[in-house]
Amino acid sequence: xxxxxxxxxxxLREGLARLFEDGGHxxxxxxxxxxxxxxxxxxxRPDLVVLDVRMPPTFTDEGARAAKQLKEEHPELGxxxxxxxxxxxxxxxxxxxxxxxxxxxxxxxxVGAFLAAAERVAAGGSALDPQVVASLVSPGSAGDxxxxxxxxxxxxxxxxxxxxxxxxxxxxxxxxxxxxVEAHVRSVLMKLSIPESGDSHRRVxxxxxxxxxxxxxx
Amino acid sequence: xxxxxxxxxxxxxxxxxxxxxxxxxxxxxxSHGEPALQWALGAIVTLASCxxxxxxxxxxxxxxxxxxxxxxxxLLGTFAVSEPYAAYALQEQPGALPGPEWAVLWDQSAWxxxxxxxxAIAFVFPDGRLPSPRWRRVVFAAAAAVVVFLVLSFxxxxxxxxxxxxxDKPLPGLPGVFGLLWPLAFLGMLAGLVAGAQAVRVRFxxxxxxxxxxxxxxxxxxxxxxxxxLVCITGALATGSGDDxxxxxxxFVFMLGAxxxxxxxxVLRYRLYDIDRFINxxxxxxxxxxxxxxxxxxxxxxVATGVGSGSAWPTAVATLLVAVAFRPLRARVQDVVDRxxxxxxxxxxxxxVGFLDDLRAGRAAPEAIEPLLREVxxxxxxxxxxxxxxxxxxxDARGWPADDxxxxxxxxTPITRxxxxxxxxxxxxxxEERPGLLEEVVEAAGLAIEIARLRVELRRxxxxxxxxxxxxxxxxxxERRRLERDLHDGAQQRLISIGLALRHAQHELGxxxxxxxxxxxxxxxxxxxxxxxxxELARGVRPAQLDAGLTPALRExxxxxxxxxxxxxxxxxxxxxxxxxxxxxxxxxxxxxxxxxxxRQVTLSAERLNGTLAISISDDGIGGAxxxxxxxLRGLADxxxxxxxxxxxxxxRDHGTVLTVELPCE
Numbered sequence: 001x002x003x004x005x006x007x008x009x010x011x012l013r014e015g016l017a018r019l020f021e022d023g024g025h026x027x028x029x030x031x032x033x034x035x036x037x038x039x040x041x042x043x044x045r046p047d048l049v050v051l052d053v054r055m056p057p058t059f060t061d062e063g064a065r066a067a068k069q070l071k072e073e074h075p076e077l078g079x080x081x082x083x084x085x086x087x088x089x090x091x092x093x094x095x096x097x098x099x100x101x102x103x104x105x106x107x108x109x110x111v112g113a114f115l116a117a118a119e120r121v122a123a124g125g126s127a128l129d130p131q132v133v134a135s136l137v138s139p140g141s142a143g144d145x146x147x148x149x150x151x152x153x154x155x156x157x158x159x160x161x162x163x164x165x166x167x168x169x170x171x172x173x174x175x176x177x178x179x180x181v182e183a184h185v186r187s188v189l190m191k192l193s194i195p196e197s198g199d200s201h202r203r204v205x206x207x208x209x210x211x212x213x214x215x216x217x218x
Numbered sequence: 219x220x221x222x223x224x225x226x227x228x229x230x231x232x233x234x235x236x237x238x239x240x241x242x243x244x245x246x247x248x249s250h251g252e253p254a255l256q257w258a259l260g261a262i263v264t265l266a267s268c269x270x271x272x273x274x275x276x277x278x279x280x281x282x283x284x285x286x287x288x289x290x291x292x293l294l295g296t297f298a299v300s301e302p303y304a305a306y307a308l309q310e311q312p313g314a315l316p317g318p319e320w321a322v323l324w325d326q327s328a329w330x331x332x333x334x335x336x337x338a339i340a341f342v343f344p345d346g347r348l349p350s351p352r353w354r355r356v357v358f359a360a361a362a363a364v365v366v367f368l369v370l371s372f373x374x375x376x377x378x379x380x381x382x383x384x385x386d387k388p389l390p391g392l393p394g395v396f397g398l399l400w401p402l403a404f405l406g407m408l409a410g411l412v413a414g415a416q417a418v419r420v421r422f423x424x425x426x427x428x429x430x431x432x433x434x435x436x437x438x439x440x441x442x443x444x445x446x447x448l449v450c451i452t453g454a455l456a457t458g459s460g461d462d463x464x465x466x467x468x469x470f471v472f473m474l475g476a477x478x479x480x481x482x483x484x485v486l487r488y489r490l491y492d493i494d495r496f497i498n499x500x501x502x503x504x505x506x507x508x509x510x511x512x513x514x515x516x517x518x519x520x521v522a523t524g525v526g527s528g529s530a531w532p533t534a535v536a537t538l539l540v541a542v543a544f545r546p547l548r549a550r551v552q553d554v555v556d557r558x559x560x561x562x563x564x565x566x567x568x569x570x571v572g573f574l575d576d577l578r579a580g581r582a583a584p585e586a587i588e589p590l591l592r593e594v595x596x597x598x599x600x601x602x603x604x605x606x607x608x609x610x611x612x613x614d615a616r617g618w619p620a621d622d623x624x625x626x627x628x629x630x631t632p633i634t635r636x637x638x639x640x641x642x643x644x645x646x647x648x649x650e651e652r653p654g655l656l657e658e659v660v661e662a663a664g665l666a667i668e669i670a671r672l673r674v675e676l677r678r679x680x681x682x683x684x685x686x687x688x689x690x691x692x693x694x695x696x697e698r699r700r701l702e703r704d705l706h707d708g709a710q711q712r713l714i715s716i717g718l719a720l721r722h723a724q725h726e727l728g729x730x731x732x733x734x735x736x737x738x739x740x741x742x743x744x745x746x747x748x749x750x751x752x753x754e755l756a757r758g759v760r761p762a763q764l765d766a767g768l769t770p771a772l773r774e775x776x777x778x779x780x781x782x783x784x785x786x787x788x789x790x791x792x793x794x795x796x797x798x799x800x801x802x803x804x805x806x807x808x809x810x811x812x813x814x815x816x817x818r819q820v821t822l823s824a825e826r827l828n829g830t831l832a833i834s835i836s837d838d839g840i841g842g843a844x845x846x847x848x849x850x851l852r853g854l855a856d857x858x859x860x861x862x863x864x865x866x867x868x869x870x871r872d873h874g875t876v877l878t879v880e881l882p883c884e
Contacts, residue, residue, distance in 0.1 A: 009707075009711045009715065011711075011712065011715035011719075011744065012711050012714060012715040012718070014715075015714070015715045015717075015718030015719060015722070016718065018718065018722045019718055019721065019722070022721075022722060022725040054706075054707070059703070059707070084706040084707070084710060084711070085706065105710070105711070105714050106714065108714060108717070108718060109714065109717040109718070109721065111721050
């Protein structure tokens with residue numbers, strides 16, 4: 001996998017590069033801001049771009065805007081946005097396009113899961129940070145919470161689905177058999193009235209759409 | 219009574235005496251005298267002119283109008299005597315009185331003097347000056363015409379007019395050539411009359427407000443007089459008849475009466491020359507004197523019959539009672555007189571008193587005094603300005619600084635109470651209309667104005683407190699934002715990168731364990747840096763040194779400053795909150811001094827001073843600091859105000875800056 005990195009903090013940038021290299025990937029570009037990212041992407045044609053949400057010059061949402069622009073210019077490119085803290089609005093908007101990942105920076109320390117998520121995004125899948133998912137799934141105050149019908153296990157499965165994991169990934173994470181996971185997924189989709197689909201990305205979209213719609217309701 | 223104020227009375231008495239003498243002679247003249255109605259008309263005109271002239275001359279001895287009116291009355295008096303004198307001594311009882319020919323001469327030749335007086339009045343009414351200096355030439359020309367006319371009349375060689383054609387002239391006649399001057403002098407006088415009318419017209423056009431009303435009546439008369447005169451003359455010339463006596467008399471009497479009457483109307487009805495107050499006072503004190511004298515007499519009499527005469531008691535008791543009664547009685551009488559004779563003054567005072575009652579009872583807001591004054595003084599442009607002693611600013615009722623241009627034509631009358639400035643009234647020029655009314659009303663409304671001023675001051679202070687509270691809250695929010703940014707972008711990222719370095723070392727343990735040690739060393743160095751950063755951050759939140767007291771905290775602050783800082787503090791402890799406030803004020807002041815004033819040396823001092831903790835930050839920088847430039851000083855002022863303290867800035871350009879904050883610490 002060919003990776004381009006945009007991160008203003010030198011230490012973190014170098015750490016990330018080493019992380020990908022240690023994982024057997026090739027870092028083709030390493031930039032301190034988002035300004036030269038489009039040129040680097042056009043030149044090096046990476047499979048994945050990892051970038052920080054907050055970068056110079058204003059330290060607000062340069063990364064998010066650059067990510068959007070890259071995705072428009074290169075729909076097949078995987079883009080993984082790293083953030084210091086949860087910003088649900090950006091996260092959902094970006095992830096629902098596919099080939100997008102949105103993770104908190106802390107996740108990089110769980111090297112295995114982080115690299116798996118990065119690979120998933122590079123391959124056109126999704127990766128949504130569990131904290132973002134949790135903030136979407138957390139029950140609202142209203143009584144008719146559709147998630148209230150889910151069992152604890154089903155809720156766990158839903159969250160992992162939302163993170164972008166496949167059935168196999170969920171089974172591995174929850175230490176369950178793949179068949180059990182499939183049953184849970186069917187049950188969750190039925191309870192939330194989401195049509196079943198073999199495509200894990202489309203499944204994520206459906207779940208996210210459902211969750212955000214539910215969010216807006218509350 | 220001084221000599222100058224005696225003269226009007228003497229002259230008026232002369233006029234009246236002449237009138238009385240003339241009336242007697244007219245009665246004596248019998249059928250040869252003037253008809254009674256015409257005589258009465260003349261008498262009224264004379265008395266009116268005399269009365270109005272007397273009033274004005276007594277009140278305004280320096281003003282020509284009064285004297286001109288009295289002169290008019292005296293002149294009329296002379297004619298009132300000369301005409302029946304001649305009729306009596308030549309027709310009714312020939313030879314009864316000496317020198318009747320002089321009376322005829324006066325009666326038939328002196329009348330241009332009457333015109334002269336009327337023209338003079340028209341020239342100088344109402345302010346006693348000519349409309350402009352250019353008019354002086356016109357005055358000279360008119361005066362010359364009158365003099366020529368008088369000389370020609372008195373020394374005319376032609377015989378007297380009927381019925382005295384046969385009477386010998388007492389003065390020699392001029393040679394015939396002088397007859398050529400007649401039309402010239404006549405036209406000159408006529409021109410004088412027209413010029414007088416024109417003077418009034420010019421003034422009338424220029425005048426505004428009350429002066430216009432005062433001039434209105436005279437303006438009509440002044441235009442009508444020469445017009446009527448012209449009509450008469452052209453009529454007489456056209457018919458060719460010399461028998462225009464009746465018409466001429468009517469015009470003459472009308473003119474003689476109209477001008478003093480118009481002046482009288484202006485004086486009495488439109489309060490010219492402050493006469494209404496004079497009449498008002500006269501009435502009040504007249505009635506009062508009568509009432510008190512009556513009371514005094516009655517009491518003296520009553521008590522004297524009781525205790526017997528010769529005792530000092532009746533006098534003492536009467537004096538005491540009268541003295542006690544004076545003030546309330548005066549107020550009562552004044553009230554009655556005002557109600558009857560000065561409606562505007564009475565109404566205004568009643569409204570203000572009523573308003574003050576409402577104010578005390580809580581039925582009215584003190585700010586309503588402004589519209590009330592506007593209404594009472596019938597001046598829609600009237601506005602109040604309140605003086606704020608703290609900022610030495612004049613503000614309007616909303617508490618906003620007033621931006622009043624001097625050229626907006628309004629008069630500024632200051633309002634004071636107990637010698638201190640309260641504010642001022644901006645109002646249109648109404649002084650001539652009701653002299654003293656404004657001052658009287660404003661004085662009566664003083665309490666309401668004072669309360670309104672205090673409320674405005676309070677509102678401004680509240681606004682300032684609100685604004686400073688908002689600034690403190692937003693400064694707090696900014697501070698949190700900065701902390702969040704520092705934590706997220708600093709410590710958190712550093713910790714993550716340390717984590718990554720350790721992961722890398724973990725990875726290296728498999729391939730090249732000897733290099734893993736280096737990676738771990740790097741990570742530990744990073745941890746040291748991160749710890750330092752966190753410590754710095756924590757100090758920004760609250761310096762730990764403060765636990766040991768303000769003085770050590772200030773010394774630490776000084777030690778970390780980029781310029782030499784001297785600390786003067788004796789280690790005295792203060793309440794924790796106060797020490798923290800003092801520390802942050804010193805810290806912000808020091809930052810300001812370093813950042814903005816190019817200081818090379820700063821002194822921080824903290825000491826107890828008159829029940830306050832006084833913190834001062836003085837530097838040797840460029841000076842010129844103001845609380846409005848740069849929010850740093852504003853923030854300091856807010857911090858000080860939040861603790862009930864004050865900030866004083868001394869910052870002359872090129873002489874460094876001294877910030878002194880005093881926080882109450884009792």
